[in-house]
Amino acid sequence: MLRQIEGSLGVAQAVALCRPGVVCAYPISPQTHIVENVGKFVKTGALKDCDFLNVESEFSAISVAIGSAAGGCRTYTATASQGLLYMAEGIYSASGLGLPIVMTVASRAIGGPINIWNDHSDSLSQRDSGWLQLFCESNQDAVDTHIMAFKIAEKVGLPVMVCMDGFVLTHAFERLDIPSQEQIDEFLPPYEPREYLTTKEPVSIGAMVGPEAFTEVRFLQQRKMAKALKVIEEVTAEYRKLTGSKSGGLLECYNCENADLKLIIMGSTVGTAKDEIDRLKKEGINVGIISLKSFRPFPYEAMRQAIGDTKQVICLERAFSFGGRGIICPEVKRAMEGTNCDIKTAVCGLGGRAIYGTTINAMVKHALAGKFTEEFTWFDVDSNVLNSYTKNAEGVTFPEGPLGASQLEASVKHA
């Protein structure tokens, strides 16, 4: 059914359609509207046989989710930013225990300094946590991905983070096609846990595993990730067939045929970029977009195929590794190992700095003009803001426009 609603409400409805048994939440912007709505559904009885717990911290939210999932219930929670970090220990516990929790991460920067706006530093900080991380480019994608996420998680036996850009998507009112309960009941049968706590068949879950088997446990966890690549594709195909949706998948290509340059983007920037790419096409510039949906597991093979013969790739990254470089770019490089594809990182859109069509436009022009000479470039630094500090503090100024990593490094050489 088509509805004009806030993304958060759409996700809440999607979650409710999946008939979770337990939902728990702790408030943190910009995730709040989602669980507020789910809580309301539970209270009104629209969502039956579901317990909604208001917990006292994200640490307890993930922990309640762990308990609930270990108890054999379909379980959902949501968080963002600091909340995700506060959960971190539980995040690893949940994946280690193979609990198919679905959690929305309404992506938001991590402080300090405290910042409530959107980027990807929270979810990507949990890159190695053993969770599947699925990114959404629109609210429709978010609605559909949440539904698919339950099925994927339960099939794979791992928890799934559905990462949707905070505010940009969560707070946007858009036209959403919400599947019917009948459709989802057909798609997602009642949860049959692989293992859970029951007095009928007692087991001890969560043993201490020493050096004699820990590597093998990890190997098998990694094997689940490998399985997940297949499951994501299968489930996406099934879902699309059932609903006619275009959402999901490992990655999605846009205008990739014969593109001179491809942009790899995660999240809501994809839509903005698509509009801009269409405009560029009118100028005769042929740019493809690879919307990376599944960051974990990383679809190396699908990525290699999506890039194909394209010689130039820019990864638009909304988070990076301090003291290191980009986060997506190294993965793409691994995917393209042995080719002469030129792959670079353009960092932009941190802490809510808007990425406009014009940002994309400039990035493309820059790339095609061969100005991306380094792997890592700060793309949307405001030199006025920056210099207002560095000039006074250190007598250093930075030029306008994108800043390569070497420029940053050079500025401290004489320090």
Add this chain to the structure above:
Amino acid sequence: MLQIRLHGRGGQGVVTAAEMLSLAAFLEGHFAQAFPSFGSERTGAPVVAYARIGEGEIRTHEPIQNPDVVIVQDKTLLGSVDVFGGLNPQGYAIINSKDPAEKVVPELVKMLPEGHVFTVPATDFAMQKIGKPLPGAPMLASLAAATDILKLESVQKSFQSRYPGKIGDANAETAALAYNYIKDSKKGGSNA
């Protein structure tokens, strides 16, 4: 695609207005999008919200830099915020004020085509019917009257579906007052 930017202050229902605008458009079969300028602003702080109306899927999520319409719910913002920044030279502006546009935004009136700048005493209408300074519905109704991109009924319906009962009805009545006010002023040829 029509891009609308709404300016106001926290507590005046600016974000809601943008959402209702998108809902009204949706009800008429358009694609629409609304989103706030995200922040942690509290009551009284300047707030911006955006809306897009189009005939196909709206993919972009960038903030609106070049609006086709600017709605100013609080004229006290005029001196402090560049509310008309990036406004399409062929665009529209609607300002919540009892005073004529020529008096409130004389520069803008000169800049935009004639009949593209309107003032409407939306807060007065709201106080009459709702009893609270919530100018959202009359501002949207003014937009509908000024541009004909929406029907009054759609604006009314959007509020009534969001706030079923008395409050929705009061908003609908307020909207009608504003709608007629603009229509009347258009008939009068000038908004002055």
Add this chain to the structure above:
Amino acid sequence: MLDKINFYQTGSNTVGNRLLNPAMRSIQASVDRPNSLISGHRACQGCGEALGARYAIDAAMRATNGQIMVVNATGCLEVFSTPYPESAWRLPWVHSLFGNTAAVGSGLAAAAKIRAMKNGDTNVPRIIAQGGDGGTTDIGFGPLSGMFERNDDVLYICYDNEAYMNTGVQRSSATPPAARTATTQLVGEHPGADWGRGKSVPLIAMAHGIPYVATATVADLRDLEAKVTRAMSFHGARYIQVLVPCPLGWGLKSNSTVTVARAAMESGFFPVFEAEYGKITSVRKIRQKQPVLNFLKMQRRYAHLTGKKADPNVVARLQALCDTNIKNFGLLGDDEPNGVPTAIQAYERSNRV
């Protein structure tokens, strides 16, 4: 005739008593007790926690006809009971983290309820969350308080051995004053743990107004079993703190676990009581009052208080704490509790001892 004789040689002081009719015997005395925590676990010799856990969980199993599922905090109990590839638990059991046990318990309780509801099953398993004092009074305290205030249907059992034993005997907020731990060593002017630190989680639990709070020790099995059984008669959040001496951490002979717990109880060092809805309903009276020195002298963690160089003032101060407990909780004879019981820390901090 036999039933009329209400005197039974050891009464209910021993685990069992052949002279009692079977219905009145302790759960631990029965040949078919659940043995929820079975042999082969890797606890140290004379482990009080292993003992306390079996006592408590067996009692809960009996009270619920075997419908118990356990969430365990990281700690000795978890490590010694479930090292791959063997588990010593015979009931559904899960371990997640050190500090999240109460919350996992909440989630599990919710899941158990919902699953039963969805399956049309009238039998809803009951949840026990358990951990040591570190996992309870320190790192897990926030989730514990959250579980309390939500009144989730979880019984939380804290096996209190008064320090972080699993990591090598470091101080926790349950460590008593003057006790040696690896982080409060017997050096300097004031050897051992500082005075005026720590907290009484049972009293804090009571302040949440939850249905049931109790303390117990491994030295009074009947009391412990009665409390677990009573706890299982309530729904909602419940808390029991069981004193479980640690031979390693306290510097005890491995055979002294129960004896030292008894000394803690009989000296007033560890007040044993129960409360319902925030009000104390009963206290376990001291049977044979002992001076605190009896308790101290069994333990190397108090070696500095019993040797030749012992500071009598410190012993006197500890005795004063015991006396304060005895007075506040009414632990002796027909004494009534002295109004609202106060955490001993309050007395320490107010320099009244």
Add this chain to the structure above:
Amino acid sequence: MMNKSFAVTLEPGTSLENHTGSWRTLRPVNVFKLPPCNKQCPAGENIQQWLYYAAEGDYEHAWRILTEENPMPACMGRVCYHTCEGKCNRGFLDESVGINSVERFLGDYALEHKLAFKRPVKETGKKVLVIGAGPAGLAAAYHLRHFGHTVHVVEQAPEAGGMMRYGIPVYRLPRNILDAEIKRIEDMGVTIECGRKVPDIEAEKKAGKYDAVIITTGAGISQNVDIPQGDTNRVLSALKVLGEIETKGEIQIARRVAVYGGGNTAVDVARSLRRIGAEPVIVYRRNRDKMPANEEEMDAAIAEGIQVKWLSTIAGATKDSLKIEKMALDENGYPQPTGEYEELPTDAVVLAIGQNVEKDILAKLEGLNMERDNIVVDPETMMTSLNGIFAAGDVATTDRTVTHAIGMGKNAARGVNAFLKGQVYKKQPKNPDAKFEDMHPWYYTDAPKTVRAELEVARRTSTFDEVQHGLTEENAIFEARRCLSCGNCMECDNCYGVCPDSAVVKLGPGKGYEFNYDYCKGCGVCAQECPCGHIKMVPEQI
């Protein structure tokens, strides 16, 4: 079936694969210790064990255990001076267990319920002659019969019972009780021939073709003392007085009687005389602390109004008074004359200063070793210096109490039994003592000793009715349940309960426990928490 995760999810109870018993350096073992009561009992009763069953209310079982050692619990429960109670570990807690009264309760219970001894399963065909039907003789006959031997008892007195009949007043031991317990022994097939004195033991043995003889003729001759006296003041022996009261129900004696002596017999005589209306005064040369008479009996005597002249000897007698010399104790506690005298108006004197063995028939036994007043016997076998001739009871000991006699009779029967098989009886080695220090007294419930209901003092002084009443069943169980079960298991389940490793196996009622050494880590909590000190930690042999 669940799809369980590798390593992270484990099957329940699999720790049983891990045999933690290998950690052990000490192993718990059950030790059976000798409780102080058992150790003290002259009759060798297994007191603790019969209290165990009495505590359960299984009186017959308790009685059967008791009578394995002593066939006359109803008598013993009345006349035994129960020194066991003085050794009872419970005395360290509150007051000792009232063992004697439980014994009496069991004895009376058996009589009331007409419990009989089991006849021997198999007759051995061996014949044993027992001379004397006092407690030693009766006990010996009982045990011998139990072994399957044919026993004939010859008693010179008109009735069986010995000192129990002719020495102990009826108010302490009603004769129906005595008769019933003797009858029960006879019912096993023991024959008792009364009123005949065996003139020649060797001849009797030969003529009767006895395989062995036990001499239990007692010490029935009152010791005399030389009192310078006039003819008219009557001097009688204690046994004569007691015997006459027993046979005739009364005795013609003066109103004012001095009873000379400080033993139990003196007290018995004094209390008996009080009951027939006399005004007895006990004259004793030492003080109360040094008095050998049983304390409770003495208390009762004083309560009944009997006067005592402490530190006094009789220096002489006239028709109606005694000349009493005051004594003083020296530093060793011996009385020494002071040369101070006083008069005690008295019409008669009863001498109760000890009894001697009747030696006339013993003298005929050639080669029979005697020492002072006793036949010398081997302490293990109770055989005299003559092969096949044994002795027990007062005739063979200076510990002349009924209880000792019963114990000696039992021992003599065992010695004879071994002898008849061509063996030499060896006593079983005793278990180590159960000491109070080895126990964990905290566990025992506080319980004061039951105060026995006693007849009013006024009533006792005018009749020979039994003074001490028996316990009610309630009280008897109560007393039995006060037993600490020193050094022996009472099945309190403590070891089973307190084991942190669930390594103690409970075998079921009456079967106790065993240690599962596969899992026992040797922590020792079971031993520490065993209330009765039944568990010991011993080093593992590595």
